[in-house]
Amino acid sequence: MAIAKILWADDEIENLQSQRLFLESKGYEVQTFTNGFEAIDYVRDNAVDVVLLDESMPGITGLETLAKIKEVNPTVPVVMITKNETENLMDDAIGSQITDYLIKPVNPNQVLLSLKKIIDNRRLVAEKTTQQYQQQFRNLFMALNSNPDYNEWMDIYKKLIYWELEMEKSDSPEMQEVFQTQKGEANTEFYKFISKNYTSWINSRNGNVPVMSNTLFKQKVLPVIEKGTPTFFIVIDNLRLDQWKAIQPIFAESFRILEEDTFYSILPTATQYSRNAILAGAMPLEIEKQFPLQWKNDDEEGGKNMYEEEFFKGQLRRLRREDIKYSYTKVVHYNDSQQLVNNIHNMLNNDLNIIIYNFVDMLSHARTEMEVLKELASDEVSYRSITRSWFEHSALHQALKKIADKKINIVLATDHGSVRVKTPYKVIGDKQTTTNLRYKHGRNLNYDPKDVLAFRDPREVGLPVPNVNSSFIFAKEDGFLCYPNNYNYFVNYYKNTFQHGGISLEEMIVPVVRMSNK
Structure with missing residues (x-):
């Protein structure tokens, strides 16, 4: 059985018989045509793995053939073969979604390499990923057992997330199982680490503690605020590190990412504790002392995050930064999100704009309640995918794109993750x-x-x-x-x-x- 089915359209195909025989000797099935019309008809009626397309053919050009082929089968990979190296031709071809291009005269190994890159890419990447993880497994194991401090734990977790995302490329269930076991061991050790150190962080006098919810604004947002350049502090509720990695490429299209860091959510890792701590710049016990009427415990009636802006004003007072002109926007419903889009330009007049965006948290709660979402987000891979899909089409993305050409700073964070x-x-x-x-x-x-x-x-x-x-x-x-x-x-x-x-x-x-x- 052939490795893959190749369609090759070139008006000089008779001169390429040796190339065709070479590819067939390597296990490929090659169907040849001398013009674009026949190629288009063939793709319409037959399954093809890759199309090799001469750019300059009589009757209908390679670019025109490419456009017609993509209409018939948008996903088929097309390799353009051309004598012409002009930049605008390359731009046209790349803009028309070619997968690769080769400059004539091509030798057989060039064509073979291009086919391997396209057809075998997934298999080769999977094999390489598995091989690299096997090499890294021991390093991670040693790091876990070397009594890591809070900085090293953040580094270990970043590495685990890196390999979790890489493992999506691997089709080895065995290796994925090994990875999940290692991640489980990491969480076992992390629990011991938190059990031993958390109390001392909360009561530390020497400052040798990680950035946590209650110090996030002071340490990570305040230093960024500068007069004349609006800063947007965006808190997406319940966003895990791997979910950030899923939406990171979308942000990178519009913004320059200067620093990707992590911090520690306080306990409980729940919105009413961790997000109130971020905005108040204080632990819940201190918030209750300062705002006895506004702080609500779990068993009390009333919303638990209704006074975030009031808590934030208190933080600015303590930091003696009441000079900061700020806006506070909370997006919980569809109407809120449309108001954000409509109002985003007005926010450019402020030093600081706090945007609290509730989606991922609602997703995780809805997922528990709704059978259809259990199916859609059944594991970490689909949870990341649904987060990416949400953000790509969200009002938040829409609003940020409207100001992407302005001189702004953005600090994006979350209040806690989920497991x-x-x-x-x-x-x-x-x-x-x-x-x-x-x-x-x-x-x-x-x-x-x-x-x-x-x-x-x-x-x-x-x-x-x-x-x-x-x-x-x-x-x-x-x-x-x-x-x-x-x-x-x-x-x-x-x-x-x-x-x-x-x-x-x-x-x-x-x-x-x-x-x-x-």
């Missing part, structure tokens, strides 16, 4: 116990201590005490917390859904990216 949960852990609590699957607080929590990280006094990690004797517990790795009543139903319902609030690399190490206009 796909697989392992259920039983927890018993009273009626006041919170319903979140990745963390819970309550007075009489009953759990297996090896399943969770517990803080009997929430104040030691900067969290309010909702009720007397309330303690917080956080799920580790891919665990989720279920009550014993209706246990099997809830386990099956929530297993393999994306949740947040607990301790994992995916939830805690999240992106912060600095960009400017090109």
